[in-house]
Amino acid sequence: MPELHADPSLILIVDDSVDTIRLLSGMLKDQCQILFATSGEKGIGLARLHQPALILLDVEMTGLNGYEVCAALKADPTTKDCAVIIVTAHTGMDSEIRALEAGAVDFITKPFNPPVVRARVQTHLRLQQHTAMMRQLANRDGLTGLYNRRCFDEALTQEFERHRRQSLPLALALIDIDHFKAYNDHYGHPQGDVCLQRVATAIETAARRPGELVARYGGEEFVTILPHCDAHDAKKFAERLCEVVRSLQLAHRTSETAELVTISVGVASLVPSVESTTLQLIALADQALYQAKAAGRNRATVSTRP
Ligand SMILES: [Mg+2]
Structure with a gap:
């Protein structure tokens, strides 16, 4: 529905490595609610169901890779407003460009630097909350307060x-x-x-x-x-x-x-x-x-x- 992100602090971690999910969850558990999925396909399903504010998405996965998952999320009206941060071991301009072209808002590289991960997640959660507020205002009819x-x-x-x-x-x-x-x-x-x-x-x-x-x-x-x-x-x-x-x-x-x-x-x-x-x-x-x-x-x- 128009009020996206029922919980504006809900994030979804999609990674085929359980160790990586544990590592990221440990860094972020104090600042948000966390869901996780161990494949791109499961991640898309959870994103549709819960519409998290933010998705941390591994690139290197068996099955759908992170870029494919990101493109699918952006093409689906129910998940297109979830912000996606691509997570990858590949550094360099090419990987960053590919992530941004697939619709990601940011990019985190492995091995993780915990303060950097926390800061980026915090920034994008705040942006998402701000966007949700603006969207809420833009969605209302001025006279009646109903949706426009x-x-x-x-x-x-x-x-x-x-x-x-x-x-x-x-x-x-x-x-x-x-x-x-x-x-x-x-x-x-x-x-x-x-x-x-x-x-x-x-x-x-x-x-x-x-x-x-x-x-x-x-x-x-x-x-x-x-x-x-x-x-x-x-x-x-x-x-x-x-x-x-x-x-x-x-x-x-x-x-x-x-x-x-x-x-x-x-x-x-x-x-x-x-x-x-x-x-x-x-x-x-x-x-x-x-x-x-x-x-x-x-x-x-x-x-x-x-
Ligand atoms: Mg992987």
Whole structure:
């Protein structure tokens, strides 16, 4: 999810020598949490699962070598933001260039100089924490505090890939405040902003399952990503959203639908296949939203297409 590095002090050591892992762990155990893997393949698996802030990656390994592992990590959206430090017995410009070209941020040579290893790890952990903080700020919508559109696009791409690998259904709920232009015209934009904030908070509070992400999609449109969710459960979730927004009891005197602020929700769910795209899922939810509006608003409609 957008908050990468659940534990910002988590590092992963990938080395086919258990002695080297022991040596590095001994140097670093006071400053970070450590995971380790004894092959490139296992390292990639652990990195995907835990998204460590930093990976110390041995170059000379049987199976995938360090450069290949690094390139694979950088090509995968779930691990591309993990910083990689290449560890090698080879010194010299060629090895350094190869490491940087593969996407590594730094380079440590064997035999180890413990203060140098500690200092480099510390520096990159700090940089990663700083980057995570900046990313967090860049991911938020200023008015509502929800994730913004750009962040939603990234998260949806990641979730789509993950659900494709797992052959599990992924659902979207597209949410629109009914007659919001009339609300703004009648109550004024400052009150309109308060309305957006109240509805945003209500939706965010309702989306509490792990991995559910709520974003501001456009002016008065919001969107929720619902992992591992079929159309039936997505519809139930969307109906609950309609209910929690009604129960805010925000007066809307110029609404043609009700005397309160209400929402319309379009939901769609699919198991991503090799051919399907995130745009298709969005289009299905958008069609369902259109149907919800055409049917009188203040309701949830599920896409009838597969
Ligand atoms: Mg080795």
